[in-house]
Amino acid sequence: SNVASRQVLVLPGDGIGPEIVAQAERVLARVNDKFALGINIEKGLVGGAAIDAHGSPLPEITLEKAKACDAVLLGAVGGPKWDSVDMSIRPEKGLLGLRSNLNLFGNLRPAILYPQLADASSLKPELVAGLDLLIVRELTGGIYFGQPRGIRELENGEREGFNTYKYSESEVRRIGRQAFEAAQKRGGKLCSVDKANVLEATVLWREVMDELAKDYPDVELTHMYVDNAAMQLVRAPKQFDVMVTGNMFGDILSDCAAMLTGSIGMLPSASLDENGKGMYEPIHGSAPDIAGQGIANPLATILSVAMMLRYSFDEADAAQAIEDAVGVTLDQGFRTADIQSEGMNLVSTEQMGDAVLAALA
Numbered sequence: 202s203n204v205a206s207r208q209v210l211v212l213p214g215d216g217i218g219p220e221i222v223a224q225a226e227r228v229l230a231r232v233n234d235k236f237a238l239g240i241n242i243e244k245g246l247v248g249g250a251a252i253d254a255h256g257s258p259l260p261e262i263t264l265e266k267a268k269a270c271d272a273v274l275l276g277a278v279g280g281p282k283w284d285s286v287d288m289s290i291r292p293e294k295g296l297l298g299l300r301s302n303l304n305l306f307g308n309l310r311p312a313i314l315y316p317q318l319a320d321a322s323s324l325k326p327e328l329v330a331g332l333d334l335l336i337v338r339e340l341t342g343g344i345y346f347g348q349p350r351g352i353r354e355l356e357n358g359e360r361e362g363f364n365t366y367k368y369s370e371s372e373v374r375r376i377g378r379q380a381f382e383a384a385q386k387r388g389g390k391l392c393s394v395d396k397a398n399v400l401e402a403t404v405l406w407r408e409v410m411d412e413l414a415k416d417y418p419d420v421e422l423t424h425m426y427v428d429n430a431a432m433q434l435v436r437a438p439k440q441f442d443v444m445v446t447g448n449m450f451g452d453i454l455s456d457c458a459a460m461l462t463g464s465i466g467m468l469p470s471a472s473l474d475e476n477g478k479g480m481y482e483p484i485h486g487s488a489p490d491i492a493g494q495g496i497a498n499p500l501a502t503i504l505s506v507a508m509m510l511r512y513s514f515d516e517a518d519a520a521q522a523i524e525d526a527v528g529v530t531l532d533q534g535f536r537t538a539d540i541q542s543e544g545m546n547l548v549s550t551e552q553m554g555d556a557v558l559a560a561l562a
């Protein structure tokens with residue numbers, strides 16, 4: 202690929218968004234130099250910031266830039282300032298608009314617990330120390346989008362709410378390929394989560410995954426029912442490497458997995474299309490309660506940059522360097538307030554950025 206043409210669109214957004222993105226940009230600039238990645242950065246407005254400037258959470262200019270670039274780095278959107286406005290111009294619409302316009306059907310959410318933070322988890326340290334799993338969630342199909350849907354009146358006058366759970370073979374195949382490829386880049390194990398004992402749609406899901414497995418002989422595929430998967434996630438989460446599942450199951454399981462790590466300020470995410478283009482963002486929101494104080498944890502956003510390098514640019518070494526630098530920073534005892542514990546070195550957002558940069562050097 203033409204390395205010189207790599208384009209990243211940075212969308213800081215609202216609340217703590219600009220504060221944490223500023224640190225992630227410093228890290229990106231540093232690895233860009235160090236590994237000669239040839240990445241150019243452009244800025245744009247999304248969410249409340251875009252409503253204030255253009256009257257829309259996803260202005261045409263931002264959407265054009267997002268379509269033209271290779272990857273998007275996003276902070277977070279939303280906040281009380283825009284809570285009362287019309288639903289159609291809520292900041293969150295900016296995010297949803299980006300996902301649907303860029304066809305980002307694959308949501309990758311790692312749940313990584315750095316051993317230094319093992320006591321932050323809701324589980325016993327020995328169950329989660331070193332936890333590193335990845336949930337691949339289908340994001341644009343399944344029961345959240347299936348038609349028909351609605352609330353209808355029955356002949357007996359009673360109302361009935363209904364939704365449709367369906368996945369076509371091509372929808373399963375494309376999310377399946379992303380998951381198998383992610384497993385190849387990690388530990389080589391993939392667990393497909395379904396409810397094939399009850400739902401026909403997931404019987405087909407399981408069949409397609411089995412077919413795909415023939416193309417990935419280096420990945421070990423297993424299947425698990427979603428209720429068991431929920432149980433296993435809190436019983437013995439370290440058994441998993443990559444999990445792949447549909448939209449609704451993935452929504453629930455990924456939040457559950459995130460909480461095993463106990464620290465919302467540490468978790469990155471990626472949303473990918475078919476060609477490796479992606480949007481990368483921390484899983485947390487704009488944290489209006491701490492915005493403007495310079496105390497937010499920038500590590501989730503910094504780790505989102507690492508995911509960008511790995512999944513959109515195939516730069517595993519540069520990605521690993523960032524992840525290692527975060528590990529070193531934690532080893533050295535640097536902690537923002539959200540992950541602070543006794544005897545550790547409490548630092549600001551910017552000081553945490555400084556520490557990661559120092560560890561990269």
Ligand code: NAI
Binds near residue numbers: 217484490
């Ligand atoms: P939130 O994730 O913004 O905050 C929840 C709690 O975690 C708060 O106490 C916050 O201070 C803390 N927190 C979050 N990120 C942190 C960080 N990096 N460092 C330290 N502490 C951190 O969720 P909340 O409060 O439900 O939503 C606030 C706003 O964010 C709302 O407007 C919501 O719609 C929006 N939101 C945006 C998302 C996005 O842009 N992807 C996702 C979730 C919420």
Ligand code: MG
Binds near residue numbers: 453456
């Ligand atoms: Mg959720």
